Amino acid sequence: MMATPILQISGLTMDFGGIRALNRLDLEVHAGEIVALIGPNGAGKTTFFNCLTGIYTPTAGEILLTPPGSTKNVSLKGLKPNHVTEKGLARTFQNIRLFSQMTVLENVMIGRHCRTKAFILGAILRNAATRREERQIVEMSYAILDKVGLAHLANEFARNLPYGAQRRLEIARALATEPFLLLLDEPAAGMNPQETQELDRLIKEISTDGHSILLIEHDMKLVMSLSDRIFVMDYGKKIAQGKPSEIRSNPAVIKAYLGEDVDA
Amino acid sequence: MLGFKEIKNGLLVSLWFVFLTFPLMVVKVDPVERIVRWRWENSLYVAIGTFAVFLLVKIIIQRRSRNAAVDKEAEQKKESFIHRVLASPRQKFTLIALLLAVAIVFPLFSSSYQTNVMTTALMYVVLGLGLNIVVGMAGLLDLGYVAFYAVGAYSYALLNHHFDLGFWAVLPIGGGLAAIFGILLGFPVLRLRGDYLAIVTLGFGEIIRLVLENWSEFSKGPSGISNISRPGLFGIEFGLDGAIIYIYYLMIVFMIVTIFIVNRLQDSRLGRAWIALREDEIACQAMGIDKRKTKLVAFSLGAFWAGIIGVVFAAKTTFINPASFTFLESAIILAIVVLGGMGSIVGVIFGALILILLPEYLRALSEYRMLAFGAILVAMMVFRPQGLISNIRRTYHSDKKFPSPTQQ
Amino acid sequence: MAACFRFFFRDPGMDYFIELFCSGLTRGAIYALIALGYTMVYGIIGLINFAHGEIYMIGAFTAFIVATVLSIYGFPLLAIVILAGFAAVIWSSAYGYTVEKIAYRPLRHAPRLSPLISAIGMSIFLQNYVLLAQTSNFLPFPELIPEFAFMEPIAHIVGSTDIVILITTAVIMLILTIVIKGTKVGKAMRATSQDRTMAMLVGINVNRIISATFIIGSALAAVGGLLIASHIGQINFYIGFLAGIKAFTAAVLGGIGSIPGAVLGGLVLGLTESFATGYVSSDYEDVFAFSLLVLILIFKPSGLLGKAETKKV
Ligand SMILES: Nc1ncnc2c1ncn2[C@@H]1O[C@H](COP(=O)(O)OP(=O)(O)OP(=O)(O)O)[C@@H](O)[C@H]1O
Ligand SMILES: [Mg+2]
Numbered sequence: 001m002m003a004t005p006i007l008q009i010s011g012l013t014m015d016f017g018g019i020r021a022l023n024r025l026d027l028e029v030h031a032g033e034i035v036a037l038i039g040p041n042g043a044g045k046t047t048f049f050n051c052l053t054g055i056y057t058p059t060a061g062e063i064l065l066t067p068p069g070s071t072k073n074v075s076l077k078g079l080k081p082n083h084v085t086e087k088g089l090a091r092t093f094q095n096i097r098l099f100s101q102m103t104v105l106e107n108v109m110i111g112r113h114c115r116t117k118a119f120i121l122g123a124i125l126r127n128a129a130t131r132r133e134e135r136q137i138v139e140m141s142y143a144i145l146d147k148v149g150l151a152h153l154a155n156e157f158a159r160n161l162p163y164g165a166q167r168r169l170e171i172a173r174a175l176a177t178e179p180f181l182l183l184l185d186e187p188a189a190g191m192n193p194q195e196t197q198e199l200d201r202l203i204k205e206i207s208t209d210g211h212s213i214l215l216i217e218h219d220m221k222l223v224m225s226l227s228d229r230i231f232v233m234d235y236g237k238k239i240a241q242g243k244p245s246e247i248r249s250n251p252a253v254i255k256a257y258l259g260e261d262v263d264a
Numbered sequence: 265m266l267g268f269k270e271i272k273n274g275l276l277v278s279l280w281f282v283f284l285t286f287p288l289m290v291v292k293v294d295p296v297e298r299i300v301r302w303r304w305e306n307s308l309y310v311a312i313g314t315f316a317v318f319l320l321v322k323i324i325i326q327r328r329s330r331n332a333a334v335d336k337e338a339e340q341k342k343e344s345f346i347h348r349v350l351a352s353p354r355q356k357f358t359l360i361a362l363l364l365a366v367a368i369v370f371p372l373f374s375s376s377y378q379t380n381v382m383t384t385a386l387m388y389v390v391l392g393l394g395l396n397i398v399v400g401m402a403g404l405l406d407l408g409y410v411a412f413y414a415v416g417a418y419s420y421a422l423l424n425h426h427f428d429l430g431f432w433a434v435l436p437i438g439g440g441l442a443a444i445f446g447i448l449l450g451f452p453v454l455r456l457r458g459d460y461l462a463i464v465t466l467g468f469g470e471i472i473r474l475v476l477e478n479w480s481e482f483s484k485g486p487s488g489i490s491n492i493s494r495p496g497l498f499g500i501e502f503g504l505d506g507a508i509i510y511i512y513y514l515m516i517v518f519m520i521v522t523i524f525i526v527n528r529l530q531d532s533r534l535g536r537a538w539i540a541l542r543e544d545e546i547a548c549q550a551m552g553i554d555k556r557k558t559k560l561v562a563f564s565l566g567a568f569w570a571g572i573i574g575v576v577f578a579a580k581t582t583f584i585n586p587a588s589f590t591f592l593e594s595a596i597i598l599a600i601v602v603l604g605g606m607g608s609i610v611g612v613i614f615g616a617l618i619l620i621l622l623p624e625y626l627r628a629l630s631e632y633r634m635l636a637f638g639a640i641l642v643a644m645m646v647f648r649p650q651g652l653i654s655n656i657r658r659t660y661h662s663d664k665k666f667p668s669p670t671q672q
Numbered sequence: 673m674a675a676c677f678r679f680f681f682r683d684p685g686m687d688y689f690i691e692l693f694c695s696g697l698t699r700g701a702i703y704a705l706i707a708l709g710y711t712m713v714y715g716i717i718g719l720i721n722f723a724h725g726e727i728y729m730i731g732a733f734t735a736f737i738v739a740t741v742l743s744i745y746g747f748p749l750l751a752i753v754i755l756a757g758f759a760a761v762i763w764s765s766a767y768g769y770t771v772e773k774i775a776y777r778p779l780r781h782a783p784r785l786s787p788l789i790s791a792i793g794m795s796i797f798l799q800n801y802v803l804l805a806q807t808s809n810f811l812p813f814p815e816l817i818p819e820f821a822f823m824e825p826i827a828h829i830v831g832s833t834d835i836v837i838l839i840t841t842a843v844i845m846l847i848l849t850i851v852i853k854g855t856k857v858g859k860a861m862r863a864t865s866q867d868r869t870m871a872m873l874v875g876i877n878v879n880r881i882i883s884a885t886f887i888i889g890s891a892l893a894a895v896g897g898l899l900i901a902s903h904i905g906q907i908n909f910y911i912g913f914l915a916g917i918k919a920f921t922a923a924v925l926g927g928i929g930s931i932p933g934a935v936l937g938g939l940v941l942g943l944t945e946s947f948a949t950g951y952v953s954s955d956y957e958d959v960f961a962f963s964l965l966v967l968i969l970i971f972k973p974s975g976l977l978g979k980a981e982t983k984k985v
Contacts, residue, residue: 046985050985053550054549055546055549055550055985056985080549080554080555081546081549081550082549082550082551082552082553082554082555085549085550085551085552086552090550090551090552091550093547093550093985097544097546097547098544098547099539099540099543099544099547099548100543101539101542101543101657102536102539102540102543102657103657103659105659105660106536106657106660109536109660110536110537110540110548110551110553111551111552113533113536113537113551113552113553114551114552114553115552116533118532118533118534119533119534119561120529120534120561120565122532122533123528123529123532123533123534123535124525124528124529126528126532130532133533134532134533137533138660138661138662139662139663142662151662154659154660154662155659155660157657173551174551176551177551177552280770283766284763284766284767284770285805287733287734287737287738287759287763288730288733288734288737288801288802288805288806289805291737291741292806293736293737293740293741293744295740295811295812295814296812298744299744300740300741300744306805403785405785405788405789407792452970453966453969453970456969456970456973457973458784458785458788459719459720459784459785459788460924460969460973462720462785462788463720463920463924463965463969464965464966464969464970466917467917467962467963467965467966467969468962468966470917470958470962471959471962471963471966474956474958474959474962475959478955478956478959546985591913592796595792595796598789598792599793602789631804632800632804634796634799634800635796635797635800635801635804637793637796638793638794638795638796638797638798638799638800639793639797640793641789641790641792641793641794641796641797642774642775642790642793642794642797643793645775645779645782645786645787645789645790645793646774646775646778646779646790649782649783649786
């Protein structure tokens with residue numbers, strides 16, 4: 001925990017017209033950590049992810065990414081989403097955004113895009129290097145699908161998968177980009193308790209594989225079970241930060257969540 | 265199957281259409297002679313036609329919802345004949361060999377006129393395949409595709425006219441220039457939203473045509489450029505009939521090469537990125553795909569093919585003028601892609617052959633050609649957006665331990 | 673107004689300028705009328721109604737047919753004008769309503785490009801329908817607006833038609849504003865364009881409102897068709913394409929979705945075209961409009977009065 005954090009956010013602010021969706025947020029994520037980001041609906045959690053991943057350009061603030069084991073950091077601010085992904089940060093979407101007309105395997109293969117090279121000539125000539133690369137893409141994608149438990153559905157259309165499987169496919173697709181930091185936006189939304197339990201196991205496994213994880217989630221049981229640290233926000237501001245046990249009893253958090261089930 | 269209610273609705277709808285079409289279809293005035301002709305019989309045709317179409321649509325919708333209710337899965341499995349043939353390599357190669365044999369002997373058994381018509385159809389196949397990269401795969405609605413076709417055609421016409429350059433020398437230049445135009449246009453416009461992109465490309469297409477029409481010193485204006493050389497072969501010049509047959513075989517070769525390349529592109533890293541881009545741009549970028557670059561490649565590759573066929577067009581007709589490059593031409597190529605099935609190579613081939621050959625052989629229909637093209641665009645979007653022959657996604661298998669994907 | 677023009681009477685350069693200015697305003701007013709249809713439909717269902725130009729063309733044709741028939745049967749001019757205008761509005765609206773029901777309504781939840789392709793198909797279909805039902809030739813449009821005697825002294829600068837067009841357009845804009853700001857339908861329209869789901873939840877019949885939008889937009893286009901046809905004096909089946917594109921340019925220029933934007937865009941485009949053809953070159957008349965369209969979309973797609981927004985992810 002003493003090393004430089006892999007993700008260092010300071011003063012992150014995002015305005016939409018007159019609305020301040022994020023208000024000077026600071027957050028650090030260290031290598032190997034699972035950090036949960038929680039807060040009531042509309043708190044700005046997804047907006048936070050969108051600013052990190054280059055989908056929105058934040059109004060102010062700085063986002064620094066330091067690959068584990070390295071000391072050189074890069075600023076993500078103002079980078080395009082694809083460049084952010086290239087730097088080693090991948091995400092899933094709250095409202096599932098799979099490529100529905102493509103097969104499950106192809107969805108994961110898309111994730112390999114930024115780590116492979118073949119271009120027009122390679123595609124047309126299909127030379128040895130291209131064939132090798134394609135082979136690797138397929139094999140690796142299968143391996144990732146196997147990890148999330150979808151290998152048997154590889155050649156189904158993504159749109160035909162059940163909801164829970166679609167969420168896992170989103171994770172598989174993000175993993176295929178070889179991120180060292182994975183952002184999950186409500187991965188358990190819409191899952192039944194059994195699926196959620198499997199997801200709990202899967203996320204722990206991914207974490208042991210060496211990916212750090214930043215997680216938005218409303219399912220408090222899952223959050224408490226998974227996270228090393230919890231970051232709570234409301235109306236775009238940080239209201240608390242700490243270990244699960246601290247957050248559980250934090251009065252400000254309970255107030256923000258009034259009416260929601262916090263002590264499950 | 266169809267109850268009293270449908271019949272009643274059908275009658276009401278036909279009554280509405282009789283009203284709707286009344287001024288335009290019944291009344292015909294001659295403002296000079298000051299005569300009014302009342303064509304009442306048209307109202308009858310409209311009524312009957314509307315009623316029939318209405319019932320037909322109702323029956324289709326009923327059957328569809330019933331099928332969907334009974335077994336949604338079965339509906340999907342019930343693949344078309346063509347899909348089944350393509351799925352089996354033996355049958356596929358037999359079919360290809362057969363088609364190739366027919367294509368090769370075709371000019372020997374038909375008149376120059378028919379060969380010429382077939383050549384035109386083949387040109388549209390290739391144009392369709394080129395636009396299919398842009399619209400079908402990458403999902404970029406390019407309504408100015410014909411501009412790139414014009415760039416190719418005028419490249420050959422002008423270079424041939426001024427510098428006496430031959431067909432084969434200009435072929436890559438025409439394709440290349442069109443691709444460069446594609447990049448130049450694509451660079452600023454490809455970040456636009458889909459529908460704006462469509463309108464900008466339409467505007468660009470019209471600008472190119474208007475410039476060709478008005479800049480007479482450059483393009484000879486509306487009267488066009490004539491006496492363009494036909495293509496030769498290693499210095500051999502052909503007579504008129506010879507040239508027709510030669511261009512026909514040339515187009516066969518071009519088409520095969522195009523199919524080969526487009527097929528390989530579709531199954532590549534690049535092709536997957538195009539399709540993903542069509543499906544969801546934001547997810548695509550979040551997966552690390554460079555949106556701008558990927559779109560630009562699709563756009564300029566499509567333009568390249570249009571340029572190539574433009575050169576062939578100029579060489580085939582030996583005369584070009586701006587009237588050949590109107591928006592309607594773009595719309596025809598779009599109709600080919602939409603009818604065949606966006607993203608589907610086999611579909612586009614069928615689409616081109618149907619839309620170009622049918623009006624040619626059914627003379628009675630040719631008057632209604634553009635009317636039908638418009639109707640096809642609407643009907644396909646409403647009833648069958650995947651086209652006649654939808655694209656089938658390629659399946660991949662692993663060499664290793666993973667359970668083989670269940671085929672059922 | 674006449675006095676004001678007479679003030680510049682002696683200066684030919686100024687005369688020319690005013691002439692261009694007036695013809696620009698006239699053009700602009702008509703672009704604005706058609707642009708309103710694009711903007712209203714876009715505001716409410718996010719669709720570029722490519723067939724809108726054809727609705728305008730059908731309006732002009734209907735007016736042509738009715739006016740010519742009536743004049744052959746010897747009706748007085750005033751009756752001709754009123755009946756032709758009435759028929760144009762009725763039939764254009766009917767076509768607009770029908771087109772939406774056939775070609776767009778089934779695609780309400782389809783991918784964004786599907787209704788656009790359908791609209792292009794509709795546009796081609798309607799063009800060729802008129803071509804087959806009538807003729808491909810240019811037809812002389814009867815003179816519906818007489819030369820007013822009191823306009824005599826400045827007739828060489830500004831014609832009576834221009835004045836009629838400007839006044840009619842202004843009146844129609846006024847009525848439209850009242851409808852949209854004041855009536856129930858107008859309020860429902862604004863609600864629907866802001867948030868369709870929400871509008872549905874508060875009990876607005878969204879399909880009815882969309883139909884109403886198409887009907888109003890088509891009626892405006894019909895008036896535009898009638899005015900421009902009597903201004904230019906001839907029509908054919910293809911006039912909708914160019915007018916449609918130009919009106920769309922006007923809508924985008926002003927900021928698509930914005931009603932005052934459409935009017936402003938129409939006037940700016942009309943004046944630009946008029947001055948550009950008057951002072952630069954008339955060969956490239958349409959190139960100006962297309963270039964403006966391309967430039968606006970590339971550099972300021974939100975237009976003059978539109979708001980740029982971040983797409984919610
Ligand atoms: N593109 C945008 N334009 C305008 N406002 C936006 C945009 N994106 C988000 N907002 C606003 O920012 C606020 C935060 O939204 P956000 O989606 O980040 O919340 P959230 O914490 O993810 O909520 P939930 O738990 O419901 O997913 C909301 O008020 C939302 O309306
Ligand atoms: Mg959210």
